[in-house]
Amino acid sequence: MSLHFIEFELNGRTVEGTCEARRTLLDYLRSDAGCTGPHAGCEHGVCGACTVIVDGKAVRSCLMLAVQANGKAVETVEGLTDNEQNLHPIQKMFREEFALQCGFCTPGFLMTLVALDRTEPRPNAAEMRAALSGHLCRCTGYQGILRVVDRLAEETR
Amino acid sequence: MKAAPFDYLEAGSANEAVHLMAEAGSDGVILAGGQTLMPLLALRMAMPSVLIDINSATDMAGVTANENGFRIGARTRQAEALIDPLVGRHLPMLPKALAHVGHYQTRAQGTVGGSIALGEPAAELPASAVAMGALVELRSRRGTRMVPAREFYIGPYMTVRADDEVLIAVHYPHWHDGTQLIFHEVARRAGDFALVGLVMLLDVRAGRVERAGVAWFGMGPTPIAAVSVERALTGCSLDTLDPRELAQIALTEVEPADDLHASAHYRRTVAARIFARRLGMLAGEMVA
Numbered sequence: 001m002s003l004h005f006i007e008f009e010l011n012g013r014t015v016e017g018t019c020e021a022r023r024t025l026l027d028y029l030r031s032d033a034g035c036t037g038p039h040a041g042c043e044h045g046v047c048g049a050c051t052v053i054v055d056g057k058a059v060r061s062c063l064m065l066a067v068q069a070n071g072k073a074v075e076t077v078e079g080l081t082d083n084e085q086n087l088h089p090i091q092k093m094f095r096e097e098f099a100l101q102c103g104f105c106t107p108g109f110l111m112t113l114v115a116l117d118r119t120e121p122r123p124n125a126a127e128m129r130a131a132l133s134g135h136l137c138r139c140t141g142y143q144g145i146l147r148v149v150d151r152l153a154e155e156t157r
Numbered sequence: 158m159k160a161a162p163f164d165y166l167e168a169g170s171a172n173e174a175v176h177l178m179a180e181a182g183s184d185g186v187i188l189a190g191g192q193t194l195m196p197l198l199a200l201r202m203a204m205p206s207v208l209i210d211i212n213s214a215t216d217m218a219g220v221t222a223n224e225n226g227f228r229i230g231a232r233t234r235q236a237e238a239l240i241d242p243l244v245g246r247h248l249p250m251l252p253k254a255l256a257h258v259g260h261y262q263t264r265a266q267g268t269v270g271g272s273i274a275l276g277e278p279a280a281e282l283p284a285s286a287v288a289m290g291a292l293v294e295l296r297s298r299r300g301t302r303m304v305p306a307r308e309f310y311i312g313p314y315m316t317v318r319a320d321d322e323v324l325i326a327v328h329y330p331h332w333h334d335g336t337q338l339i340f341h342e343v344a345r346r347a348g349d350f351a352l353v354g355l356v357m358l359l360d361v362r363a364g365r366v367e368r369a370g371v372a373w374f375g376m377g378p379t380p381i382a383a384v385s386v387e388r389a390l391t392g393c394s395l396d397t398l399d400p401r402e403l404a405q406i407a408l409t410e411v412e413p414a415d416d417l418h419a420s421a422h423y424r425r426t427v428a429a430r431i432f433a434r435r436l437g438m439l440a441g442e443m444v445a
Binding site: 001002004020021022024027040043044045048051057058059060062063064065067068112116130131133134 | 160162266
């Protein structure tokens with residue numbers, strides 16, 4: 001079992017520490033770096049609740065080792081805003097469209113949509129829907145979330 | 158859901174990966190995108206003692222043209238291959254297959270070589286490699302060898318790769334530019350492994366099939382090359398071929414199993430129907 005020193009950027013600040021090789025990025029973020037926004041749902045890549053942005057790409061943090069984040073830039077839902085009164089535009093749309101209920105899956109959905117939102121050219125509604133197939137929500141029946149997708153696609157046009 | 162302890166080593170190049178694999182012996186595992194390995198570790202279905210991470214082996218990533226076709230480095234991300242201009246222009250079957258591999262979030266990390274090396278019998282990329290007649294490049298300290306994808310798979314998740322060999326790249330032969338492509342997958346949900354999947358390439362010139370490549374996935378213990386129907390199709394005229402008869406021939410090599418998701422009978426029935434329907438539609442369009 002090897003131990004590793006890691007240093008990476010987390011929501012704009014530098015994080016450094018030591019981790020066991022087997023520690024997932026998800027566990028490191030939640031237990032060591034104090035970012036509990038990425039949620040541990042299935043912990044084997046199915047549910048999407050742990051989705052974070054690493055070097056600009058939305059990825060499952062349960063399917064990445066913490067040691068692999070060394071030198072990279074990681075963004076979690078905590079990085080979208082520092083102030084509840086000033087939510088990220090996609091967070092605002094989630095609230096307005098009732099796109100969340102219990103909220104467990106929401107950070108994952110948000111990070112995927114934020115990554116898509118920054119993609120050039122901007123994906124269309126069908127492409128965004130397809131990307132959201134990588135997330136499970138047990139409360140909403142998805143309709144509110146898909147209204148957010150439609151609004152994002154509308155904005156692009 | 159926590160992996161058993163292991164050592165983690167980083168390989169900065171293909172040769173370093175080969176060296177580390179030789180040192181690790183049978184207990185070493187290559188970590189590429191990790192989109193299958195990490196769940197296996199979390200579930201403790203795999204408990205290797207050494208992980209050799211090839212993510213920073215930049216010489217294992219990218220698509221290049223050579224005299225025989227195209228070489229895709231094993232570490233090339235599925236998301237990168239999906240939008241690669243060389244792949245889009247010269248290997249148009251691959252984007253069709255890649256769009257069905259996992260999800261947006263897993264394709265960002267998952268690699269072409271990782272999927273090929275794993276050999277999941279219901280996965281898209283191994284079957285596409287079999288249908289296209291791709292070669293797998295394996296390297297060890299003993300040397301490099303090229304294995305046809307059709308001889309690479311010997312059982313579920315079992316390949317002829319030796320413990321000390323690293324899958325370096327996949328070589329795809331060039332198919333004629335106008336080759337007709339059929340990719341059809343039946344799955345319960347987007348991103349799931351296929352219940353039944355078909356990959357078919359038909360090089361048609363002047364209404365006649367010059368060359369055919371056909372493979373099934375989800376239809377046996379490995380991706381299945383449908384060699385009988387490839388032979389039957391070769392030389393056929395599109396306006397006279399019988400899609401239903403050919404669909405029966407296409408099932409010659411399959412060995413589908415009953416499992417939780419579908420019965421063998423269901424798989425055979427659906428396979429024959431999608432084969433006949435898609436081939437019939439293609440022939441109809443091209444003749445008209």
